[in-house]
Amino acid sequence: MIQLVLAAAVLTVAASVYGAIGLRWRRRARIRREILELVAALDFEPYHAAALKSGATEAAAAELLLGGYLDIDGEGAVLLTERGRAFGRTPVHPVPAALLEAVRRHDPEPVSMGWIDCYDEEYRARRGTYRSERDAQLPEIPRMPDGEGRQPLACCACVGVVLLLVFWVVAAMLLVMARPHGVLEWVTATGAALGLAALWFAEGANKGVGARTACDDPLGDRLRDERHPAVAALDEQQRLHVLGSVEDRSRWRGVDRVVDGDGDEDDEWDDDWWPDAYHYRAADNDDEPDGGAGDTAAR
Structure with missing residues (x-):
């Protein structure tokens, strides 16, 4: 028994x-079905979607580059164009407008997008304000x-x-x-x-x-394949230049030096980089009088 x-x-x-x-x-x-249905129904503003993937600066840089406000060389240095220096011309969206103003604050000295993204407090504050306002409009998503x-x-x-x-x-x-x-x-x-x-x-x-039934990152899965229209419109060379500038987060390029993010200066010239970065300053050397060269030769 x-x-x-x-x-x-x-x-x-x-x-x-x-x-x-x-x-x-x-x-x-x-719960998983409710989460996926809710996330699938969300309609993200392009810059908000980029911000959720930590790509707002890249998207703003792409829009400014396509709009002719700035130029980015092969080393990631950002240079304002004539259109970018015209203060009456500013993008409508707050994120590229804030990024353009940050570049203008450094003009005429080139700067990388990554340095602005990390160390420009005013730009970070305005970008954060935009992100907070957009996040507040999202519905509450249940958690597993x-x-x-x-x-x-x-x-x-x-x-x-x-x-x-x-x-x-x-x-x-x-x-x-x-x-x-x-x-x-x-x-x-x-x-x-x-x-x-x-x-x-x-x-x-x-x-x-x-x-x-795992549902770890529904927003990330929803946004993974989405690209900002400005980023999608870049050609291969422009895309590489934008990415190089955004990823360069540790240096600010001055007129004759490269400065680390912690403030240490390197006074040595980088001969492979500076002629391209400062091509628009070449005209300054043409204004020097010929007498200076003759005196040098005489000596």
Whole structure:
């Protein structure tokens, strides 16, 4: 008769455990469906979508480059054009307008977009204000329950796992020790063994539920394939120049020096870089009198 008792107990516990797993699956699947439907219905403004991917500066630089406000050389140095120096001409959108004003504050000395993005406080503040205003318009997106901040429930779950393990060990020992006799006992013993096997794989089934219903970064998945129209309109060379300028976050290029982000200066000329970066200053050297060269030759 012990086999019958064991079978009833084991199958009851197994049904309870898998019932809880099934309820968890159903709840998580419902929340996941709600999250994905809500995110899919969102209509992002292009710069907001870029900001959510930390690409607002790149998008603004692309728009200013296409609009003829600035030029970016192969080393990532940003140079204002005549249109960019005309203060009456400013983009309508606040993000490229803030970036253009930041470049104007450094004119006529070139600067990288990455340096502005990291160290220009006024630009960072205006970009942050735009991001905050747009984020406030987003609906509240449900979060998948992960157990964080619910210590009592987590403690109860740990106690339940320990009790289940103890029950499994005791039931297995009793099933091995009790030799079945007759067809009924063999059938009940087989049922108890199947129940114990099911309990053994319950933890894997629970992890499978978490993996199949995971919804870690729905916004990132939604925005991953979206590109800002200005970025998409760049040709290959322009794209490389913009990326190089945005990724150069540690240096500010002065007239005759390269300055690290922490303020250390390097007074040595970079002969491979500066002629391209300061091509518009070449005209200044043409205004020097010829007498200076003659005096030098005479000496």
